[in-house]
Amino acid sequence: MAEVRLESISKSFGGLTVLPDLDLTVPEGSFTVLVGPSGCGKSTLLRIISGLEMPTAGTVRIGGQDVTFDEPSKRGISMVFQSYALYPHMTVAQNIDFGLRLAKVPAAERQTRVAEAARILALTDYLDRKPSQLSGGQRQRVAIGRSIVRQPKVFLFDEPLSNLDAALRTQMRVELAQLHQSLDATMIYVTHDQVEAMTLADQIVVMNAGRIEQVGAPMDLYDRPQTAFVAGFIGSPKMNLLPGTAIGRDDVATMGIRPEHIAVSDDTGYWPATAQVVETLGADTVVHAHVAGTGDVTVRLPGDRRLRAGETLFLTPERRHLHLFDADGHRMQDPA
Amino acid sequence: MTTAADRRMPASVRMRRALTNGRVTAVLIMLPPALILFTFFVMLPLGESAWFSFFNWNGYGAPSNFVGLENYDRILNHSVFHIAVGNTVKIVVISLIVQMPLAMLLALLIYKKTPTNAVFRLIFFLPYILAEVAAGLIWSFVFDGNYGVTASIAGGLGMGNVFILSDPDWAFAAIMTVIVWKYFGFHMMIYIAALQSVPQDQIEAARIEGARRLQVIRYVQIPAIKPAIVVSAFFAIIGALQVFDVIIPLTNGGPSNQTHTIVTYLYTFGLTRLNIGFGSAVGVILFVGAVTVALFYQRIFMKRAQG
Numbered sequence: 136m137a138e139v140r141l142e143s144i145s146k147s148f149g150g151l152t153v154l155p156d157l158d159l160t161v162p163e164g165s166f167t168v169l170v171g172p173s174g175c176g177k178s179t180l181l182r183i184i185s186g187l188e189m190p191t192a193g194t195v196r197i198g199g200q201d202v203t204f205d206e207p208s209k210r211g212i213s214m215v216f217q218s219y220a221l222y223p224h225m226t227v228a229q230n231i232d233f234g235l236r237l238a239k240v241p242a243a244e245r246q247t248r249v250a251e252a253a254r255i256l257a258l259t260d261y262l263d264r265k266p267s268q269l270s271g272g273q274r275q276r277v278a279i280g281r282s283i284v285r286q287p288k289v290f291l292f293d294e295p296l297s298n299l300d301a302a303l304r305t306q307m308r309v310e311l312a313q314l315h316q317s318l319d320a321t322m323i324y325v326t327h328d329q330v331e332a333m334t335l336a337d338q339i340v341v342m343n344a345g346r347i348e349q350v351g352a353p354m355d356l357y358d359r360p361q362t363a364f365v366a367g368f369i370g371s372p373k374m375n376l377l378p379g380t381a382i383g384r385d386d387v388a389t390m391g392i393r394p395e396h397i398a399v400s401d402d403t404g405y406w407p408a409t410a411q412v413v414e415t416l417g418a419d420t421v422v423h424a425h426v427a428g429t430g431d432v433t434v435r436l437p438g439d440r441r442l443r444a445g446e447t448l449f450l451t452p453e454r455r456h457l458h459l460f461d462a463d464g465h466r467m468q469d470p471a
Numbered sequence: 472m473t474t475a476a477d478r479r480m481p482a483s484v485r486m487r488r489a490l491t492n493g494r495v496t497a498v499l500i501m502l503p504p505a506l507i508l509f510t511f512f513v514m515l516p517l518g519e520s521a522w523f524s525f526f527n528w529n530g531y532g533a534p535s536n537f538v539g540l541e542n543y544d545r546i547l548n549h550s551v552f553h554i555a556v557g558n559t560v561k562i563v564v565i566s567l568i569v570q571m572p573l574a575m576l577l578a579l580l581i582y583k584k585t586p587t588n589a590v591f592r593l594i595f596f597l598p599y600i601l602a603e604v605a606a607g608l609i610w611s612f613v614f615d616g617n618y619g620v621t622a623s624i625a626g627g628l629g630m631g632n633v634f635i636l637s638d639p640d641w642a643f644a645a646i647m648t649v650i651v652w653k654y655f656g657f658h659m660m661i662y663i664a665a666l667q668s669v670p671q672d673q674i675e676a677a678r679i680e681g682a683r684r685l686q687v688i689r690y691v692q693i694p695a696i697k698p699a700i701v702v703s704a705f706f707a708i709i710g711a712l713q714v715f716d717v718i719i720p721l722t723n724g725g726p727s728n729q730t731h732t733i734v735t736y737l738y739t740f741g742l743t744r745l746n747i748g749f750g751s752a753v754g755v756i757l758f759v760g761a762v763t764v765a766l767f768y769q770r771i772f773m774k775r776a777q778g
């Protein structure tokens with residue numbers, strides 16, 4: 136368990152600057168999730184923390200120590216790859232204790248640690264199998280087991296669940312959360328998945344084009360996004376982002392309102408709109424409507440509300456849930 | 472491919488399936504040409520030479536002097552044949568313990584895709600592209616006792632004139648050098664292709680686990696490309712059984728028949744001396760040897776490499 140601190144990190148590949156200048160503190164014991172669009176530099180950042188990649192400039196500190204120039208294996212970290220990166224010619228047990236064997240840990244202790252990891256991850260019955268004889272979820276557990284036995288101070292995950300199907304992903308998500316609680320370790324986790332980010336994180340870092348847009352607890356980002364980018368990125372369905380003129384504010388460049396914060400009425404409201412696509416999801420109904428002269432607006436309604444495409448609606452954004460952004464995309468003073 | 476489900480079906484259903492899914496048609500159309508070519512160009516010549524091997528025949532007219540197993544008897548008791556087999560074994564051993572490790576070392580150095588590596592790959596591969604006879608000629612200049620590179624080196628060391636290729640003790644060592652030089656590039660290419668397909672993630676994971684470069688090679692990369700190594704060793708062995716073109720321009724089997732391989736033995740004692748029956752018998756022995764090696768090798772190594 137240790138704090139990870141990145142100070143003025145920059146990274147270029149040849150002429151391409153991926154991370155211009157980045158500072159980030161991951162508190163001791165936190166579960167920090169990095170999210171952002173594809174190519175924004177999440178993996179690069181994680182690889183800099185792991186030591187697989189050297190920053191062009193800046194300092195990496197783990198547990199207060201400067202590890203910028205240390206080998207990956209000397210940093211007290213472990214990493215779980217999206218592809219699992221298991222060794223196909225080794226059994227599950229050999230995969231899990233590979234690092235321990237390299238470190239010449241006595242056989243008895245190795246066995247204890249492997250057995251413990253296998254118990255936590257429900258892999259006890261599979262220790263003698265080869266990775267090719269396992270399901271995707273089991274392979275992912277082996278990869279996690281390999282991390283656990285090294286007893287690292289910091290766990291790094293690069294999209295570890297993205298190769299799994301939806302049901303398995305949900306299950307593994309719960310297991311990861313439990314693992315974090317029981318191990319009490321610092322975890323840094325890269326994902327594309329909104330739900331993973333919101334449910335697992337106690338701190339979310341939203342990145343965009345190599346910069347950090349906002350760092351905060353999940354509900355902070357949801358309730359008070361500091362930039363228009365974060366507003367559009369966090370939450371599903373996406374927040375509606377419209378020009379300020381849509382609510383008659385010339386001083387506002389962009390106004391945002393979440394689909395769940397729009398009241399719908401059949402006969403009166405602020406925006407007259409036409410329903411274009413209605414998605415019935417069971418618990419919710421999501422309506423994509425068009426407001427003449429303003430643009431497309433997505434609305435989320437309770438599942439029992441039945442609507443048909445082509446119907447006319449009246450939409451009213453809830454005033455206290457408006458998010459206002461200036462021309463630079465920064466959050467403006469909250470509406471009273 | 473026959474799946475488990477196929478096998479559980481009644482025979483009649485399976486037959487109907489096979490007839491209607493086009494597989495039978497495909498076999499009927501595509502098998503005969505291959506079978507005919509194989510028969511005419513492989514089976515018939517093999518059968519013929521097996522037949523000739525029972526005659527004392529100079530290649531003219533029809534073979535008539537039937538001698539039974541006498542040719543085989545002479546070969547198996549011929550000291551030069553023993554040397555030839557010994558040399559072939561030496562080539563196999565050198566291929567396995569010198570050539571393949573060398574190829575592996577170079578492959579590990581240049582398998583990553585960079586422009587510099589591409590240049591080195593080409594350079595190392597050139598000897599393999601070169602015609603065997605040309606390679607033999609080039610090296611006969613190198614080994615020339617009066618003007619060759621080895622002559623200059625020997626002169627520099629004050630050893631006087633060294634005629635490696637006419638020295639019965641050293642001629643075959645020189646030939647094996649040429650063979651290693653000629654064919655390591657081929658094995659290197661096999662390893663390079665295999666190494667490039669080992670996922671980078673596995674190597675990085677090993678680094679995080681604390682593996683040093685040599686440990687990554689030993690525990691991750693080499694085990695991952697084991698099937699390629701097995702195949703390359705197979706080519707090395709079968710190739711050793713066929714060495715011929717390199718030797719003719721270098722030593723032509725001499726001095727005093729010390730540098731023959733099985734094929735140059737066949738050529739020298741069978742073809743150039745017009746003992747076609749004798750040569751055929753050598754060919755049959757070589758063929759049986761090669762098939763035996765291939766079968767055993769497949770049984771023992773190739774199966775295991777797949778599993």
Ligand SMILES: Nc1ncnc2c1ncn2[C@@H]1O[C@H](COP(=O)(O)OP(=O)(O)OP(=O)(O)O)[C@@H](O)[C@H]1O
Pocket residue numbers: 148151153171172173174175176177178179180327
């Ligand atoms: N080794 C490299 N050489 C050159 N460019 C690289 C290298 N690694 C990454 N990049 C570039 O850096 C940028 C960020 O890559 P990175 O893999 O960090 O993105 P990411 O946020 O993880 O994206 P994704 O969500 O798709 O995984 C990309 O534009 C990528 O092309």
Ligand SMILES: [Mg+2]
Pocket residue numbers: 177178179293
């Ligand atoms: Mg990535």
